[in-house]
Amino acid sequence: MRTLISFSVLLVVALWFVTRSPTAPSHLLTGQEVAIALELSPLPPVPPSPTNRVADDxxxxxxxxxxxxxxxxxxxxxxxxxxxxxxxxxxxxxxxxxxxxxxxxxxxxxxxxxxxxxxxxxxxxxxxxxxxxxxxxxxxxxxxxxxxxxxxxxxxxxxxxxxxxxxxxxxxxxxxxxxxxxxxxxxxxxxxxxxxxxxxxxxxxxxxxxxxxxxxxxxxxxxxxxxxxSRRAPFDVFVEGLAARDRDKVAALSESAQRGFSLFVGKAQCLVCHDGPNFTDLEFHANRVPTGEGSDPGRPLGISRLLEDPFNSLSRHADDGGEEGRRKLALAPMGWRTPGEFKTPTLRNVARTAPYMHEGQIATLRAVVEFYSTLENAAAPGEHTETILVPLHLSEAEVDDLLAFLASLTDETxxxxxxxxxxxxxxxxxxx
Ligand code: HEC
Ligand code: HEC
The missing domain is CATH 1.10.760.10 (Cytochrome c-like domain)
Structure with a gap:
């Protein structure tokens, strides 16, 4: 009996050491996933705005x-x-x-x-x-x-x-x-x-x-x-924990949310467009979300209006003499853009900003994830098809995990x- 008790004590102590082990901050993430997480947080300081001389005044x-x-x-x-x-x-x-x-x-x-x-x-x-x-x-x-x-x-x-x-x-x-x-x-x-x-x-x-x-x-x-x-969500605390091998901080993300993160960067391919510490690639895509009234062409119209805009970054109102404008507007891809493309929105605080999409056509975050899972009623693919978008066939548990991860991007402090x-x-x- 006594040996059994001391064995149990030993086991508990050993387990404690293993779970505090500095080499295993999260047993759910692979080394590659940890490396990706470290790229997604922290959100860096707001980028400079040379066209606006009072931007930081x-x-x-x-x-x-x-x-x-x-x-x-x-x-x-x-x-x-x-x-x-x-x-x-x-x-x-x-x-x-x-x-x-x-x-x-x-x-x-x-x-x-x-x-x-x-x-x-x-x-x-x-x-x-x-x-x-x-x-x-x-x-x-x-x-x-x-x-x-x-x-x-x-x-x-x-x-x-x-x-x-x-x-x-x-x-x-x-x-x-x-x-x-x-x-x-x-x-x-x-x-x-x-x-x-x-x-x-x-x-x-x-x-x-x-x-x-x-x-x-x-x-x-x-x-x-x-x-x-917004830059101090549970996900950011989690990544700090990964970097510092701090178990308490890693615990800021539930196991479900950690599994959701693996899906987000892996099988569900969300990261292809929602990339970077603000969870957007800053560009435009057709995610084939069904449109209601539906005649909104999106990006092609946006580009032509931008080029005609008397206040664009090439105008005399830009405080950097048009430097950023020359770089940016040359970068704006023209010609091959097709109707139906809209800007990839940030996912930070997304759990607090329902409804979703450019026409608010999806009421809840669960319905968004289910849309990506089934592509039910998806708009017809345009000439420039996002081959990345395929029905993911997520299980109920996987939908829950993705939702838990998205909720972990909330910081309204x-x-x-x-x-x-x-x-x-x-x-x-x-x-x-
Ligand atoms: C009638 C409601 C309404 C009012 C009032 C309004 N906005 Fe908006 N705002 C919108 C809508 C709708 C969009 C998206 C429109 C679009 O894409 O064509 C938007 C987009 C924006 C964006 C773009 C965000 C991004 O990520 O691209 C900014 C910034 C913004 N508004 C700031 C302002 C400011 C500053 C004011 C006051 C001067 C203002 N808005 C007044 C409804 C409004
Ligand atoms: C092909 C690029 C692409 C992929 C892949 C992608 N998204 Fe999106 N996402 C977008 C674009 C573009 C929008 C806005 C579309 C619109 O309003 O027409 C969007 C909108 C959203 C929105 C609504 C945000 C808001 O504020 O309205 C959520 C939530 C979202 N995506 C989550 C995800 C998740 C989760 C995945 C993976 C399952 C994913 N996305 C995969 C490009 C993508």
Whole structure:
């Protein structure tokens, strides 16, 4: 009996040593899988943005934060960026399709880790974060306002105006209503629109002054959005554990989630497109998700709109003299892109950003994984077929494991002060 007890004690101690063994941080992952995990975390610091000279200026980020939550920057006085990008809803709106003043044909993209992206919008019709911010203001379905009206709000509000002028110098004197009408903007395809007529009546020099103000508003909002970062999910703690051979940290990922990780990088081939520490290859693919109304061509339209955009990274508004633009727009593959391609979204915090896909056509994460598993109702493959997409025939248990892994990419611990309108647009010691 006594030998049995001491044998058991010995066994327990031996087991303890084995499980604490520095050479076996996770008994579920192969050496190759561990190597892949170490490539996927940590998320590096936000990449530099040479086209935006205030990208990392805290005062610009504060002004941008005030503008992001300001409902006066809309035609109806009740829409802000946060109307659709609600910090409490994963910086989305929880809707299938977006809606502010009117319905929008696409699903709202999350802003989590948005500064890591190379292209913006589902079809990539913008190539910088700052020029992206200009589009919703003048979209009649979104803010329904104009660049003149935006400039007037900044000009007429003491707080916004002093924050702006400290960063960018004096605003033009917008009080002169003959030179600077209340509402004016170019309107593509509708020269008779009152906003378009008012814009056409302006001096070119004054139009340029207003464009500068509008761009500076966008650059400030971009500086703010660069802070919406999520990088400390259970998966990141797990990878830290793998690197440091720390069992407690490795335990941040359940065994089911670890099996899900193996599927994600292996048999399920998700990594082919959702690659890198932000779980996106930053490019466009046709994942054959069924489309509803379905006439959205995606990437081909995005490219042509980007090349025509007067605020693209080759324009005079890019602070690096067009250097990034020449590299990026030359890189933008043209010609062989086929309809049906959309940007690969990040999977960080994906468990919090339902519904999914560019039309919000899939309601739950389980249904997304089941779609990849069966490819049921998949859209017909285009000319450029993603041969990687084959029905995975996952078992129920494998679906659960993949879902557990996706849930382990959740970290919403962003500073509460960044999730609401600041007391002031100016960064002063009193207004933190
Ligand atoms: C009507 C709701 C709505 C409003 C208001 C709105 N957005 Fe969006 N946002 C969307 C939708 C929908 C998309 C995707 C549209 C598309 O791809 O064509 C989007 C996309 C984006 C993206 C691109 C993200 C990416 O990964 O490509 C950014 C950044 C963004 N919005 C920021 C803003 C900012 C800043 C404002 C305020 C100036 C704003 N949005 C106002 C609905 C809205
Ligand atoms: C061929 C490239 C490709 C592969 C492989 C791929 N995806 Fe995707 N994924 C995409 C694209 C592109 C979208 C957006 C498509 C759209 O909206 O039309 C997407 C969307 C998603 C979304 C919705 C995200 C959101 O915010 O709407 C999830 C979740 C997702 N994929 C998970 C996975 C998983 C899990 C796997 C492996 C089983 C996988 N993907 C394999 C390219 C791919």
């Amino acid at each position: 805290p005062a610009a980020a504060r002004l941008g934060q005030a503008l992001f939550f300001d409902e006066r920057l809309s035609g109806t006085g009740d829409v802000s960026c946060a109307t659709c990008h609600d910090p409490a809803r994963g910086w989305g709106d929880g809707r299938r399709l977006a809606k502010a003043i009117a319905h929008h044909p696409r699903h709202t993209l999350t802003l989590w880790n948005v500064a890591y992206n190379r292209w913006f919008f589902w079809a990539g019709r913008k190539d910088t974060l700052w020029s992206q911010a200009l589009a919703p203001f003048e979209d009649p379905r979104e803010h329904g306002t104009s660049r003149l009206a935006v400039a007037h709000v900044v000009h007429d509000d003491d707080d916004l105006r002093s924050a702006y002028e400290e960063l960018f110098g004096a605003l033009p004197d917008l009080a002169d209503g003959a030179r600077f009408p209340a509402d004016a903007r170019p309107v593509a395809g509708d020269e008779e629109h009152p906003h378009a007529r008012a814009w056409a009546a302006m001096e070119e020099r004054d139009q340029a002054l207003i464009d500068d103000v509008f761009v500076n508003v966008g650059k400030s909002i971009a500086a703010y959005q660069r802070r919406i970062v 962003l500073d509460a002060d960044l999730r609401r309108a600041p007391a002031s647009a100016r960064l002063t010691s009193q207004s933190n």
